[in-house]
Amino acid sequence: MGSVSYLDRYPLLRSRDSEFARDRLFAEYGADRFDRRGDTFGVQANFALLNAIGIAFCAYDGEASLAFPESQILRQFFSIQGHASFRTHGDSRPIEAWSPIVMGDTRLNLSFGPGYRQLVVRIDTLATERLLKSMIGDDSGARLRFVASEPDPAVMTHLRHDVFRFAEELEKFGHEYSPIAIAELERALMVRMLLAHRHNFTDRLQRSPPGANRTVIDIVESYIEAHWDEPLDLEMIAGIANVSVRTVFREFSDAGRGSPGQFARRIRLHRAAEMLRRPDGQTSVLAVAFKCGFRNLGRFASEYRREVGELPSETLKNARRRS
Numbered sequence: 382m383g384s385v386s387y388l389d390r391y392p393l394l395r396s397r398d399s400e401f402a403r404d405r406l407f408a409e410y411g412a413d414r415f416d417r418r419g420d421t422f423g424v425q426a427n428f429a430l431l432n433a434i435g436i437a438f439c440a441y442d443g444e445a446s447l448a449f450p451e452s453q454i455l456r457q458f459f460s461i462q463g464h465a466s467f468r469t470h471g472d473s474r475p476i477e478a479w480s481p482i483v484m485g486d487t488r489l490n491l492s493f494g495p496g497y498r499q500l501v502v503r504i505d506t507l508a509t510e511r512l513l514k515s516m517i518g519d520d521s522g523a524r525l526r527f528v529a530s531e532p533d534p535a536v537m538t539h540l541r542h543d544v545f546r547f548a549e550e551l552e553k554f555g556h557e558y559s560p561i562a563i564a565e566l567e568r569a570l571m572v573r574m575l576l577a578h579r580h581n582f583t584d585r586l587q588r589s590p591p592g593a594n595r596t597v598i599d600i601v602e603s604y605i606e607a608h609w610d611e612p613l614d615l616e617m618i619a620g621i622a623n624v625s626v627r628t629v630f631r632e633f634s635d636a637g638r639g640s641p642g643q644f645a646r647r648i649r650l651h652r653a654a655e656m657l658r659r660p661d662g663q664t665s666v667l668a669v670a671f672k673c674g675f676r677n678l679g680r681f682a683s684e685y686r687r688e689v690g691e692l693p694s695e696t697l698k699n700a701r702r703r704s
Contacts, residue, residue, distance in 0.1 A: 387500060414448035439501060646684065666678070
């Protein structure tokens with residue numbers, strides 16, 4: 382196997398036995414065909430399955446092919462090295478730095494050359510549709526359909542960077558993240574993908590939202606304060622306020638309140654301060670940061686200091702000195 386690898390903390394299989402590989406890929410990925418070609422064979426697969434998103438690293442030492450039946454999964458492939466292709470609706474195309482969004486409404490056939498490496502993002506179609514409709518305030522029965530067009534290379538360069546950062550962040554911190562942090566990571570990546578690819582809701586997604594009553598802000602802030610330790614479910618919050626997610630964002634911006642996410646971070650910073658001021662024998666800055674949904678300790682310390690006026694380590698040290 383080559384040295385290039387991602388998501389090693391999420392191993393799925395590493396084998397030179399093609400029968401074993403076939404069984405695992407069928408069971409874990411939902412494939413229904415797997416074939417090796419030639420005498421050389423080796424496969425490595427790492428797979429992080431979250432809530433609505435799964436992200437996989439795959440490496441093939443020899444030629445192989447893989448197929449999937451129709452499903453409710455959106456896929457996008459990001460090549461790292463080597464050559465591969467995919468075929469849907471009878472049309473075969475190479476997988477280059479990125480593929481288009483591949484919908485699950487038809488069979489998907491993949492062919493990999495020797496030495497091929499890639500990251501694959503798998504997203505639940507219905508979860509993506511729910512997120513999108515909540516953002517634009519759509520309650521129709523229209524289904525999300527991506528347009529068969531080439532995405533903007535500049536936008537895709539940034540999306541590719543985000544996907545690889547997503548994989549690196551999961552590798553480093555994923556096992557320690559709270560459900561809050563995981564949900565926010567997933568939501569951010571799903572929104573980026575909806576913005577990067579054209580679909581039948583693109584024009585509405587880019588259109589300015591209608592105005593709303595100013596009490597929307599009070600409703601949203603009250604809900605966030607009461608549920609600060611839960612993932613920030615903006616779709617549900619917008620539903621409670623009877624507006625779209627975009628309207629929630631606009632109301633916060635127009636009122637100079639930043640965004641719901643920024644408000645939630647301030648609330649969580651103050652909850653973190655409360656925990657650090659009343660520590661027990663197991664309290665640590667790292668544990669409190671993760672519990673409050675912060676994924677990066679350095680950023681947590683910086684934001685905490687800006688909001689609270691001192692470093693979190695100082696709050697904890699002072700609290701223990703007083704006890």
